[in-house]
Structures are given as structure tokens and as C-alpha cells.
Amino acid sequence: MGLWKTCVIQEDVGRQCKDFDSFLALPAELRISRILMFLSNGLGFLGLLVSGFGLDCLRIVDRQQDLKKRLLILGGVLFWTSGVTALVPVSWVAYLTVQEFWDETIPEIVPRWEFGEALFTGWSAGFSLLLGGCLLYCAACSTPAPGASGHYAVAEMQDHCQQLEMKNTNPKV
Structure with missing residues (x-):
């Protein structure tokens, strides 16, 4: 039994799944x-x-590194926060199953519920979100805000333009 449907696996029939009939008819813990x-x-x-708007490769708010x-x-x-809110219901359903x-x-004669594949997927997704959030937070807090990278691009463009001008003035090159 999961959050979205109930599945029964029998040797002779195989796997049969049924969606829950109504959201309001579910027990409170599943809702x-x-x-x-x-x-x-x-x-x-x-x-x-x-976090996508805060990446260095995105040039939308390039001059405001503190905002990034x-x-x-x-x-x-x-x-x-997303990882925590994913781990709570998955762990709660696992606790109720046990x-x-x-x-x-x-x-x-009543069938016993066991852990399904979605439970382990939920745990791994929740822990991955926690780890990703911690890594993103630590990476942003551990380094000082770099200066605007726009002047580097301008300097490189000026060097490239100067090389093109030199080629145009000196036809032998």
C-alpha cells in the first residue's frame, strides 16, 4: 500500500494494482x-x-553578484526543505507498514503490507535533496561573492578586436 495506490502480488495472478477511490476516503495519515x-x-x-538564476553561467543578473x-x-x-518534506511522509508510511x-x-487471512520500490525511491530522493541543498548552501556561503565577470568578457573582446585590427592593417599576416 502506497500513497497513490494499493498493489497485491500473487504467485498465480501476478501484480494487480488499484487506485484509491477518493482522496477524502483515505486515512488521515495518507492524506x-x-x-x-x-x-x-x-x-x-x-x-x-x-538556484538556476544564481548560477554564474547565467547572465541575467550578472552585475549583482550579491543577489546571485x-x-x-x-x-x-x-x-x-523539499528533502525534509519528502522524507517525512515516506518514513511515516514505512512506520505504519511495520x-x-x-x-x-x-x-x-488479512494480507500483510510490505515495503515497495517507491518507498526506497522516496528515501533516496529525500536524502539526495537534503545533500544537494546542503552542498548548494555551503558552496554559496563558503566563498566570498566574486566581482562581476562582465569586465573579463569585455577585456577579452577588446583583445580579440585589437588582433583583428592588426590583421587588417598588416595584410601579410
Whole structure:
């Protein structure tokens, strides 16, 4: 049983999955877990956009290096928050699965829920988001804001133009 559907694996039939009928008919823990996963996806996407604008290779806010550094820090915090909001529902569902698996009040004829592949994918995604957010935050905070790189491009362009002018004035070269 996962956040989105219930699957049963039998030897003779194989794997059969069924979507939940209604969001409101779900138990409270599954409703909250779904909301947290949507929030995690939204925060991760927002963190990707924000940190993308803070990259050095993007020339949109090239002259404002302090703003780029703040965007990288905000992107790291958003990634980290996205990782936490992904790990909470995945771990909560895993905890409930373990509790129900060892519950002795449930008769033996009722199928026991076990961990599925999506649970491990959720854990690895959550930890990757945490690690990525921490690395982005640390990288932005550990280095001082570099000066605007626009003057380097101008200097290189001037050198290139001077070489072209020299070639035009000296036809032998």
C-alpha cells in the first residue's frame, strides 16, 4: 500500500494494482502524506528555478553578484526543505507498514503490507535533496561573492578586436 495506490502480488495472478477511490476516503495519515509530497515537489521545483538564476553561467543578473549569492542560498534552503518534506511522509508510511505487519490483532487471512520500490525511491530522493541543498548552501556561503565577470568578457573582446585590427592593417599576416 502506497500513497497513490494499493498493489497485491500473487504467485498465480501476478501484480494487480488499484487506485484509491477518493482522496477524502483515505486515512488521515495518507492524506497528510500526499499533501506533503505535493509540497515537496513544489519546493524542489521552486528551488531549482531560484538556484538556476544564481548560477554564474547565467547572465541575467550578472552585475549583482550579491543577489546571485542570495539566490543560491535560497535555492539550497528550498532543496533542503523539499528533502525534509519528502522524507517525512515516506518514513511515516514505512512506520505504519511495520506497525501493521507485526500487529497481532489482525487475523492471519488479512494480507500483510510490505515495503515497495517507491518507498526506497522516496528515501533516496529525500536524502539526495537534503545533500544537494546542503552542498548548494555551503558552496554559496563558503566563498566570498566574486566581482562581476562582465569586465573579463569585455577585456577579452577588446583583445580579440585589437588582433583583428592588426590583421587588417598588416595584410601579410
